[in-house]
Amino acid sequence: MQDLKQYIEDNKQRFLDELFELIRIPSISSKPEHKDDMYRCAEMWKKLLLEGGADKAVIMETEGNPVVYGEKILDASYPTVLVYAHYDVQPAEPLELWTTPPFEPEVRDGKIYARGADDDKGQGFMHTKAFEYLVKTDQLKCNVKFLIEGEEEVGSPSLPKFCEENKELLKSDVILVSDTGMIAPDVPTITTGLRGLCYWEVEVTGPNRDLHSGLFGGAVANPINVLAKMITQMVDENGHITVPGFYDDVVEISDGERAMMAKAPYSEDAYKKALDVEELAGEKGFTTNERTGIRPSFDICGIWGGYTGDGAKTVLPSKAYAKISSRLVPDQDHEKIAELFCKHFESIAPKSVKVNIRHLHGGQAYGCPIDLPAYKAAEKACEEVYGERPVPVRSGGSIPIISDFERILGVKSVLMGFGLEADAIHSPNENFPLEQFFNGINTIPYFYKYFAESGK
Amino acid sequence: MQDLKQYIEDNKQRFLDELFELIRIPSISSKPEHKDDMYRCAEMWKKLLLEGGADKAVIMETEGNPVVYGEKILDASYPTVLVYAHYDVQPAEPLELWTTPPFEPEVRDGKIYARGADDDKGQGFMHTKAFEYLVKTDQLKCNVKFLIEGEEEVGSPSLPKFCEENKELLKSDVILVSDTGMIAPDVPTITTGLRGLCYWEVEVTGPNRDLHSGLFGGAVANPINVLAKMITQMVDENGHITVPGFYDDVVEISDGERAMMAKAPYSEDAYKKALDVEELAGEKGFTTNERTGIRPSFDICGIWGGYTGDGAKTVLPSKAYAKISSRLVPDQDHEKIAELFCKHFESIAPKSVKVNIRHLHGGQAYGCPIDLPAYKAAEKACEEVYGERPVPVRSGGSIPIISDFERILGVKSVLMGFGLEADAIHSPNENFPLEQFFNGINTIPYFYKYFAESGK
Structure with a gap:
């Protein structure tokens, strides 16, 4: 593949133009008003696949947003790789914190700035170009399938059913995904674990209307005070989640594996400095990497209630709300945890309020063995470009569909991602360094080469 | 005053038309964009006073919204009554819960529905009509001054200075105020106590940007979780506020006075049913009326942070905010309490976050002795119209300026209010029953009569 680097060099501007066109479509899956954008984005992906050399590309309906397949x-004897990516993105709020508008991509200081620049338009797009290169230069020795969905950021609610109904179509030997990150620009990384997720919205109702905080304050339970207390009770002084049974199925990691994990480059000072916090916080007895990699977490993603405008309004509100998420680890079952959470949260509510819980979504955690042939192929591909063996890491993030793929299609996924922590995915000023982007396109073709050579 | 009832009957529609014109001006003092409405409302008040028979009425600038004086x-030998009211109103949010628009008054089922219908446009307006009657029928035997301000709902920040600078102009024997309520439509009530108030906005900052809750969750302090815990720590299991020194100056009420208070009509079942709550909550060892009347409270009036839109966004936010208020009782000093609160709130913040507290406003509590001549005059006026002696009550609400009047002008206030609990002041669908409105206009002239007869 001596011509690969030159191919990328010759087509740089076209690659960026095409990616920017994709990014400009605000395909925010959590907002119903963007429904049309989802179809526009799917159409663009279909076009990219056909132009890249696919024999066929179709938009297939699901119960939610469409899937692009x-x-x-090439040959029934070749191994088959299923490339998975998602064309939907997170909401861009708070908009005022973006330096440039989230859906008008711009290159500054060697980085592409835009919502989706990394997650997952930028990373997904790399695969179409690696594929294009292999097809055009006649070096592809695998069969390739693409599955591009539009609901990853809301937990892929329709994709499991789609997979159930299209098992034959999606049949493959491995699933290849670039939706994760690298420890550093010079440290190639393959993600071997993903946390699962549960996500709820809770509503706490006190009095049946907003009350005057003077006339009633002190005698009627304030739902914000109560919600704050309930949230506080969910985690104890040691950072343990207090839901009974919550840790029952958590796989305890051996001391040996924890020692291996501890070898990953990490500077607590740099980490704190990057976030501008004086102290870190988390479960007692675990390091930062362990807290995000092998232990569950409990975060309030949003909270609101009462008067939130300018100035002072003296109100004892009727309602308070929170969006609550818990990251899970192998072998916690997200449905079981969702049930345990609801039961416990309701049980700690005082009689002075009513509680309503909506379970918004969930997904299982995932683990990938490092002796899998496809893992080995990814390892070699990274070595080819970066000159060193990639580090296997357990990510704190969740891609719920990955464990569903295993359950439904019976196929493992290899998570070879090129994002960086500084890419600020899900945050204002999301970005993707050009170097990562082009290195990704440079690495992927080697995966196909070594995977084909492995004979699966 | 045999013709008083007839006068009200003959002018009913005009009274309502004039009040509605006043209500239609959205004079929301906490929102800077309504600055012009404050002046329009002041102009309307000036017109009402002049039409009612005032020798002069002027709009006077303050450091904030203008005052109408x-x-x-009539005669230097007459006692002088200073009528205080406010022309500003609370914000109307949440707008979607109003049956009819807040600034388009409508009479339904014998009640005026609008923001300010009671608090304090409806109640303030009654005084102009009682005054008009006395002037037109030549029965006024007091000098009357009016002081109508536009910042009561934000804590009257400019009025103390205005009073300092206009002591001679505002010189009077008593201040008469209708900005409080009655226990029931047939139970005349004079408010003898008001709670003081402290109001803060707190900002808790965790990481310097919103983070992906998967990649960081469990290892970095979430400012919403932390804020919830800090709020929870402010009140203990017995409903006691935990700020050191908070109760030091609280006047303990004698068992005898508590027994008198307990005679006020109150049904816990009816109270709970009206609010649709299964249980009440508050400080251990005190009744509902005591909890709102003689004990301080701690309420979160608003809270916000993270993602609050539709659906699920998995974010570990950078910031969380709360609007916090505490009602105070005699003899707590609001400035001292504000200091104690800040010190304590900062002291319980973990090092993983930064805390910023803005003290938005405050006011002292107030008490009125029931042997004051003006109190006796109000008592007799109520007896004249309602046929029974009014109940003296301590309200849980705050009118911070009332204690400032005493401090600066050296004059006590008599709080003869006609609102009802069901008027939903500060809430959606604020209303004022026509019966209360007309009874108020019917009662006030007798106050002047008996106060003049008392020779002060």
């Missing part, structure tokens, strides 16, 4: 089947 | 000075 594409394929190039 | 009017007077009718």
Whole structure:
């Protein structure tokens, strides 16, 4: 593949132009008003796949946003790789914190700034270009299938059913995904674990209307005070989640594996400095990497209630709300945890309020063995470009569909991602360094080469 | 005053038309964008006073919203009554819960529905009509001054200075105020106590940007979780506020007075049913009326942070905010309490976050002795119209300026209010029953009569 670097060099501007066109479509899956944008984005992906060399590419309906499926089947004897990516993105709020508008991509200081620049338009797009290179230069020795969905950021609610109904179509030997990150620009990384997720919205109702805080304050339970207390009770002084049974199925990691994990480059000072916090906080007895990699977490993603405008309004509100998420680890079952949470949260509510819980979504945690042939192929591909063996890491993030793929399709996924922590995915000023972007396109073709050579 | 009832009957529609014109001006003092409405509302008040028979009425600038001052000075030997009211109103949010728009008054089922219908446009307006009657029928035997301000709902920040600078102009024997309520439509009530108030906005900052809750969750302090815990720590299991020194100056009420208070009509079942709560909550060892009347309270009036839109966004936010208020009782000093609160709140913040506290406003509590001549005059006026002696009650609400009047002008206030609990002041669908409105206009002239007869 001596011509690969030159191919990328020759097509740089076109690659960026195409990616920017994709980014400009505000395909925010959590907002119903963007429904049309989801279809526009799917159409663009279909076009990219066909132009890249797919034999066919189609937009397939699901119960939610459509899926784009594409394929190039060369030979029944070749191994088959299913590339998974998602075309939807997170909401861009708070908008006022973006330096440039989230859906008008711009390159500054060697980085692409935009919502989706990394997650997952930028990373997904790399695969179409690596594929294009292999097809055009006749070096592809795998069958390739593409599955591009539009609901990853809301927990892929429709994709499991789609997979159930299309098992034959999606049949493959491995699933290849770039939706994760690297420890540092010079430290290639393959993600071997993902946390699962539960996400709820809770509503706490006190009095049946907003009350005057003077006339009633002190005698009627304030739902904000109560919600704050309930949230506080969910985690104890040691950072343990107090839901009974919560840790029952958590896989305890051996001291040996914890020692290996501890070898990953990490500077607590740099970490704190990057976040501008004086102290870190988390479960007692675990390091930062362990807290995000092998232990569950409990975060309030949003909270609101009462008067939130300018100035002072003296109100004892009727309602308070919170969006609550818990990250899970192998082998916690997200449905079981969701049930345990609801039961416990309701049980700690005082009689002075009513509680209503909506379970918004969930997903299982995932683990990938490092002796898998596809893992080895990814390892070699990274070595080819970066000159060193990639580090296997357990990520704190969740891609719920990855464990669903295993359950439904019976196929493992290899998570070879090129994002960086500083990419600020899900945050204002999301970005993706050009170097990561082009290195990704440079690495992926080697995966196909070594995976084909492994004979699966 | 045999013709008083007839006078009200003959002018009913005009009274309502004039009040509605006043209500239609959205004079929301906490929102800077309503600055012009404050002046429009002041102009309307000036017109009402002049039409009612004032010798002069002027709009006077303050450091904030203007004050309307009017007077009718008849005879130096007459006692002088200063009528205080406010022309500003609370914000109307949440707008979607109003049956009819808040600034388009409508009479339904015998009640005026609008923001300010009671608090304090409806109640303040009654005084202009009682005054008008006395002037037109030549029965006024007091000098009358009017002081109508536009910042009561934000804590009257400019009025103390205005009073300091206009002591001679505002000189009077008593201040008469209708900005409080009655226990029931057939139970005349004079408010003898008001709670003081402290109001803060707190900002808790965790990481310097919103983070991905998967990649960081469990290792970095979430400012919403932390804020919830800090709020929870402010009140203990017995409903006691935990700020050191908070109760040091609280006047303990004698068992005898508590027994008298307990005679006020109150049904816990009816109270709970009206609010649709299964249980009440508050400080251990005190009844509902005591909890709101003679004990301080701690309420979160608003809270916000993170993602609050539709659906699920998995974010570990950078910031969380709360609007916090505490009602105070005699003899707590609001400035001292504000200091104690800040010190304590900062002291319980973990090092993983930064805390910023803005002290938005405050006011002292107030008490009125029931042997004051003006109190006796109000008592007799109520007896004249309602046929029974009014109940003296301590209200849980705050009118911070009332204690400032005493401090600066050296004059006590008599709080003869006609609102009802069901009027939903500060809430959606604020209303004022026509019966209360007309009874108020019917009662006030007798106050002047008996106060003049008392020779002060």
